[in-house]
Amino acid sequence: MPPLPSGFAPAKVNLALHVTGRRAGGYHELDSLVVFAGIGDQLSAVAAPDLSLTVEGPFSAGVPTDGTNSVMRAARALAQARGVRVGARLKLTKTLPHAAGLGSASSDAAAAIRLLAGLWNVTPFAPDDPEVVALGADVPVCLAAPGAQWMTGIGERLAPAGPLPGVGLVLVNPNVAVPTGDVFARLERSSNPPLTELPADRAPAAFAEWVAAQRNDLAPPAQALAPEIGRVLERLRRQPGILAAQMTGSGATCVGITKDVGAARQAARVLQLSEQSWWVVPAPILN
Template identity: 55%
Template sequence: MRGLPPFGSPVATIKASAPAKVNLTLHVTGQRDDGYHLLDSLVVFADVADQISASVAPDLRMTASGPFSTGVPTDHTNLIMRAAEALRSVRGVTKGAALALEKHLPHAAGIGSGSSDAATTLAMLAELWQVAPLPATAPEVVALGADVPVCVGAPRPVRMSGIGDVLSPVAGLPDCAMILVRPPVEVPTGPVFQSLATKEGKPMDALPEGLDYDAFIRWLAAQRNDLQIPAEAIAPEITEAIDKLKSLPAVSLARMSGSGSTCFALVKDMATARHVARIVQVAKMDWWVAPAALL
């Protein structure tokens, strides 16, 4: 996670960023007997982020502020608190922590903000409490949710498969930027998966090494987000957002991230991303629009 001091440096307060997770692809390749879906996804992280701070305290407590803090629980049901409790239990920590979340990313939006918050919290508290961090493969991390393990490794791009627990590094991706757009609609993940025409889709094609921007776009265009069609059926606003992005000449590719409703567009550089973001924001003042660099 960005913003953390070197491990082993005692500090009273730690601040860190929890970056947005973007699924550039999302193939649903099967379903286990226990109901978990098998996925194959290229995951990247963007430089728009929630901000979290942690200070040593006698107990665990949490506050939430920021533009998207409305409705965010601050009790043990929040993934941040669950992550803190898991680390404290596994490492036998007796100290607590005062956690403060500045929520700049929309929640329930397909960009893993809650999972990124939890993963960032695990890294922060390991440093704050001076204990070994939990690896992404730890059962306690996997139990926090399918997106938490991949977020533990942020900001490195990764191929995520299995139920989110099989993480494979990918070769360096070409320089590019993106625009994140979320229309004001929430899409429930359960009905999206239930509406899939098939749950036995083909996995991603192998990602060649050394792709330039144009070749990367061509590779991405041949991949899928299998959840996009059922999500669009539930929330036509997603179709509107993607069509708006595709209508702009500078946009090379537009697609939905995760299970929605955030959509992304890829462009060549940040100057172009800012320009496209301004156009979209002026046209749709009630949409969340954010130009972002890939980390």
């Protein structure tokens, strides 16, 4: 599998997300199939005496540039762990919406680790390194991109899902931000059945049928906070060419699956024209 282009932070998509338990301390156990879409943020870096970050792009508003940004946290963690004494001037172009269930901050952190390891000529973190887990629950799986992953535990246990069909994805967000903590706070049940096994038939139709039979256990609480999510899912499921649709992560972005990226572009174009207030993007699945 080819590596990701340098500095590319692809959107993380949970095609299914089951909440299977809760640990002491309040952390939820998950069982999720995670894939990555061929759209994302972009990070660049040049050598500099100190670490600094600028942010631009259509979703740059409100993104911090100080030490609270996931890119800066990842950069400092890598520098400290590897004894790096130089810095970098970082520029992040935000293409993905915030608080959207697409793991953009986590993917940005993973991109920073990959990019700066090359710039500083040090060994990057592995997904299961404790420094990575400390950066956030989705950072390990984002560091394992671009291959599809089974993600369990609180996000720290990963296993390759194997090759998936080359389906297309239609990502839709009704321009509503849904804070993850608020969604989990409204979750009524924390002990649910895990995912079923993927079918032996990996053709797009069979794969989409499997996705449709799974759940996102965070969808009901997310819809209670943002009823627009229900409308997005209904619209996707009625759209010709969409084989299955689920909410991803903690929302509010939903994803439709099509037989290929060409069908995704066609379906997305219809939605872009009819729902002009929504963020609608077609993308290939990275596989």
